[in-house]
Amino acid sequence: MSRQDVLVTADWAEKNLGTDGIVFLEVDEDTTAYDGGHLPGAVKINWTTDLQDPVRRDIVTKEQFEQLLSAKGVGTDDTVVLYGGNNNWFAAYAYWEFKLYGHQNVKLLDGGRKKWELDGRPLTSDVAERSATTYTAQEPDLSIRAFRDEVVDSIGTKNLVDVRSPDEFSGKILAPAHLPQEQSQRRGHVPSAINIPWSKAANEDGTFKSDEELTALYGEAGFDEGKATIAYCRIGERSSHTWVVLHELLGRSDVKNYDGSWVEYGSLVGVPIELEVSR
Amino acid sequence: MCGAPDQAVALPPGTDLTKETVLAGRVVADGLPVPGAFVRLLDGTGEFTAEVVASAVGDFRFFAAPGTWTLRALSRAGNGETVLSADGPGLHQAEVAVAS
Numbered sequence: 001m002s003r004q005d006v007l008v009t010a011d012w013a014e015k016n017l018g019t020d021g022i023v024f025l026e027v028d029e030d031t032t033a034y035d036g037g038h039l040p041g042a043v044k045i046n047w048t049t050d051l052q053d054p055v056r057r058d059i060v061t062k063e064q065f066e067q068l069l070s071a072k073g074v075g076t077d078d079t080v081v082l083y084g085g086n087n088n089w090f091a092a093y094a095y096w097e098f099k100l101y102g103h104q105n106v107k108l109l110d111g112g113r114k115k116w117e118l119d120g121r122p123l124t125s126d127v128a129e130r131s132a133t134t135y136t137a138q139e140p141d142l143s144i145r146a147f148r149d150e151v152v153d154s155i156g157t158k159n160l161v162d163v164r165s166p167d168e169f170s171g172k173i174l175a176p177a178h179l180p181q182e183q184s185q186r187r188g189h190v191p192s193a194i195n196i197p198w199s200k201a202a203n204e205d206g207t208f209k210s211d212e213e214l215t216a217l218y219g220e221a222g223f224d225e226g227k228a229t230i231a232y233c234r235i236g237e238r239s240s241h242t243w244v245v246l247h248e249l250l251g252r253s254d255v256k257n258y259d260g261s262w263v264e265y266g267s268l269v270g271v272p273i274e275l276e277v278s279r
Numbered sequence: 280m281c282g283a284p285d286q287a288v289a290l291p292p293g294t295d296l297t298k299e300t301v302l303a304g305r306v307v308a309d310g311l312p313v314p315g316a317f318v319r320l321l322d323g324t325g326e327f328t329a330e331v332v333a334s335a336v337g338d339f340r341f342f343a344a345p346g347t348w349t350l351r352a353l354s355r356a357g358n359g360e361t362v363l364s365a366d367g368p369g370l371h372q373a374e375v376a377v378a379s
Contacts, residue, residue: 030332086330114317120355165328173344176329199327204319204353 003211006248007110008081014121016081017041023074023130027051027084027094028113029237037123039083039116043072043130047090047237051097059259065101066137073130076103083109083116087199087206092244093237096257100145102138108244114206144247146230146256148264151190152271159229160193163242164262168234169195170276175234185266188275190232196221198238201245214245225252232258232265288340288370296369302348303340304363304373305333308356312337313377316354323347350375 008016016022017040024042026034034044045051050068053060060068074080080103084091088108098106109116117123146154154160167173171187189195200217201209209217223229229246231239236259247255258265265271288303290296306316318339320328323346333339333352341348345367351360357379365371 033332085332114353117315118317118353118355165322166326167322167328167344175342179342197327 002251003249006107006244007208008107009110010116010119010121013039013081013083013109013116021075021077022079022081023072024081024083024109025072025074025094026113027082027090029084029086029090033085033113035125037125040122040124040126041128042083043074043128045072045094047093051094057264059097059100062101062137062140065097066135069135069137070133073133074135075133076136077105079105079107081107081109083112085113087114087202087241088112089198089237089241093240093259095248096144096240096243096259100140102141111205111207118205143254144243144256146232146258148258148260148268148271150256151230151232151258151260151265154228154230155190155272156192157227159224159227160190161223161229161231161239161242161246162189162193162195162262163198163231163233163239164189164195165197165199166195168262169193172277185263186273187266187277188273189262190265191272191274193232193274194222196223196242198233198241201242208245208249211249214250218246218250228254228256230256230258232261234262235259236261288338288372290340290370298368300343300345300365300368301340301370302343302350302363302365302373303338303370304350304375306337306339306352306354306359306375306377308354308377313352313354313356316352316356316375316377318375319351319353321349321351325349352377 025045026038026042027045031046082091082094169189231242233239243257246252306313314335316333319330320341322328345365347364352375357377359377361375363373
């Protein structure tokens with residue numbers, strides 16, 4: 001993989017709105033953002049109901065993913081361009097899920113909604129309708145998804161990259177600063193994890209930093225090129241952003257996203273936790 | 280619009296201002312609210328902490344912790360930032376003026 005295979009620019013996207021075989025999908029943390037305006041022709045994906053199982057705490061199954069994309073009018077061979085707000089957090093999460101289920105042609109709009117809006121590019125509130133398809137997904141590629149037992153077994157052996165903010169990593173706060181601090185699970189981080197906040201990989205306008213800047217960033221933070229890697233955050237969306245950086249942009253092998261992340265790990269009974277602030 | 284009282288800030292039900300440190304305010308350009316600006320919360324070292332989109336009337340809020348914070352806004356009307364010190368839990372307010 002390289003940058004050209006993974007990202008599209010806002011210019012490219014604007015020129016390709018409405019092109020046959022290219023489907024724009026918007027995935028926002030704020031699931032109402034699409035309704036107030038989106039890229040012309042883009043279809044909404046709701047991460048809380050479309051990408052996660054409504055009952056079990058898990059991503060959707062292969063069959064649910066097939067039903068979703070069939071209903072949204074996405075063809076198995078279509079080029080899917082994902083974008084969203086908040087620096088593409090949830091678009092990156094969707095990107096990881098598309099890769100997990102074997103979609104070949106999936107890309108991220110570099111800069112997401114933010115750059116698009118700051119550029120003053122067109123938005124519409126017209127809801128796009130696409131004809132249903134019969135979408136076929138692949139069995140999940142578990143080489144890019146980590147589960148809790150593997151995380152515990154990886155303490156001290158793999159690169160464990162905690163991509164939350166420094167205050168979440170240290171245990172000072174439980175959740176990002178734009179969300180209420182109401183969670184009840186334990187604070188801290190997985191022992192031996194290094195803290196490389198996802199935000200360091202992004203420019204102020206939401207675009208990804210250059211390959212050279214990203215390589216330097218991880219090198220300086222103690223990332224070991226010779227080891228396998230597991231990235232995690234709070235609920236797996238910011239670590240998807242970092243997974244895109246490490247696996248897709250920089251081409252590192254054996255990089256997994258732990259989508260259970262701190263909400264799961266910090267609630268497990270008996271696992272070790274490092275806490276850097278006093279209670 | 281000027282001197283908006285504290286109760287103008289809409290907080291989620293159950294927010295306990297004796298325990299939570301809430302940073303809130305408005306993005307303005309030439310004194311007028313800027314809707315939809317991207318507001319970034321940077322910690323005392325300038326490190327990115329969180330980002331929200333301001334409301335239709337330019338309002339934003341963060342749940343943070345006591346400390347010194349920089350609020351930086353990006354918008355079509357330009358960018359700007361302001362420093363806000365929160366000495367403890369409670370509601371702390373600031374206005375961020377942007378200009379191109």
